[in-house]
Amino acid sequence: MNVWDRRARPAGIAADLGLGAVFAAVLAFWASRIAGSWGGGYWQFGCAAGAAVCVIALVRRLDRSRAAVAGLAVAVAAILAARFAHLPAEPGPAMVLGLSVLVGSAVRTLPVSSACAIAAGGFAVVACSLLSAHASSFGVPAVTMLNGAGWLAALVAGLCPRLLAARRRAAAEKVRRDERLNLARELHDVVAHHVTSIVLQAQAARLVTRRHPEKTDASLADIEAAGSDALAATRRVVGLLRDVDDAAPATLGPERLSDLVRRFDGRGPAVHLRLPEGEGQGESVWPPEVTSTVYRVVQESLTNVSRHAPHARSVTVSVTQDREVVTVEVVDDAPSASARHHRRGGYGLTGMRERLDALGGTLRAGPRPGAGWSVLATLPLPARKRR
Structure with a gap:
């Protein structure tokens, strides 16, 4: 699969086809x-x-940085040629539109340093347009005003999505960080649970x-198994320790799923x-990190129902277990609504997915x-x- 196939999705190809038609119309009009x-x-x-x-703008997906540099270079060359050959002022409307696409795309997607360099190059083209411009009754040549407007439009079109994406990434990362801290603070409970078991078995031995x-060998074997369980559980949780601060511990307390429901x-x-x-409060037989994760998934799901599905009449929370996997499913019967589908995929589920990923699990959420x-x-x- 070549670079174009990997980067140009069907929606992008359709947009570029429409953009190509606009380019052709503007070129014909200007000619x-x-x-x-x-x-x-x-x-x-x-x-x-x-x-x-x-054309460079249409193939910008191959390499946005090089495409922008090439477009700006062509524009500068056209300005100089128009200046010394006494040709119509450049850049013309079609070139301005192409440069706007290139600069806007670069500002939106490239690293900050590259995006700033491309934006500065676009402003330089605006300044250079004065070389081939003809006098205007407004004091500022029309070609310069056109290029300035195109440059400003490119900055707005590139910066707005970039800042919005950065804001979303920051919010998602905060959720992930908070969830990691919650898990890290639960590490004390996990270790205490297993170490207590080891102490009790040692006393019994x-x-x-x-x-x-x-019977000493059997007792020692049980202690060894309990120690292995403690080590495995600790490893599963301790990997999430990040930037521990002095915030208050966040634990779930003694509540069970039935109390939550x-x-x-x-x-x-x-x-x-x-x-x-046959297990009543079935979650009590699981390791602490599994119990708390099941609880948090149900809690977050029910919270989402109360916030985003006010017309739901019933919710079903199903917790099943086989020898290897615990499965939790929360479904509601709220009427379909396209706007709700976007709201239900918020940052709470991002935190749950972070927790499940850390423990080797999966999370799927979406409309039924x-x-x-x-x-x-x-x-x-x-x-x-699993036994």
């Missing part, structure tokens, strides 16, 4: 104006230079050794909770066929919990 006012073949140079910049020395059920649609059969919304999370169990 007729030059032919009418200057006569002869004066239109040929301007149209050739403008067409060259327009001492009693067994005194009364039944032949009961609270939500009183102020929203009816909630039906399905837990693994017909109506409603579904959040589906899968979380692998440690080897000893």
Whole structure:
């Protein structure tokens, strides 16, 4: 697959086809104006230079930086040629449009230093247009005003999406960072749980050794297994330690899924909770990091329902477990609404996805066929919990 195939998606190709049609129309219009006012073949140079910049703009996806530099170089060369050969002022409208596309695209996507250099190059072209410009009753030549307007439009078209994307990335990163800190603060609980188990088994082993020395090996094997579990659980959580500060610990407390559902059920649609059969509060048999993650996924999903699906009549929370995986699914029956689909994919789910990724799980969220919304999370169990 070549570079064009990788970078130019169908929507971009369609947009470029439309842009090419606009370029052709502007070139034809400008050629007729030059032919009418200057006569002869004066239109040929301007149209050739403008067409060259327009073609470069159409293939900018191959390399936006080089395309912008090439377009600016053609524009400067056209200005100098028009100045010394006494040709119509350059850049013309088609070239201005092509340069606007190149500069706007570069400002939007390139690294800051490259984007600033391209923007400065565009301003230099605006200044250079004074060399080939003809006097105007407004004091500023028309070609310079046209180029200045195109340059400003390119900056706005490039900077607005760039700043918006940066804002979204910053918000998403804050959510990820907060989720990592929450997990890091839960590390104390995870370690305490497993170390307590080891201590209890060690105490039991001492009693067994005194009364039944032949059972010492079995007791030591249990302690070794508990230590392995503690090490595995710690490794799964400790990798998320990032920039720990003095903020207050964030823990879930003793609440269980049934308590969470009961609270939500009183102020929203009816909630039906399905837990693994025969286990009641089934989450209690899982490792602490699994329990807290299941809780947080259900909590975030129910919060999204209350915020973004006010017309939902019921919500079903299903928690199932096989030998290797815990699956959590939260579905509602709210009527379809295109605007809601965008709101339901917020930053809360970004934090949940960060947590699940760290533990080897997956998260899928999206509209259901017909109506409603579904959040589906899968979380692998440690080897000893699969038995």
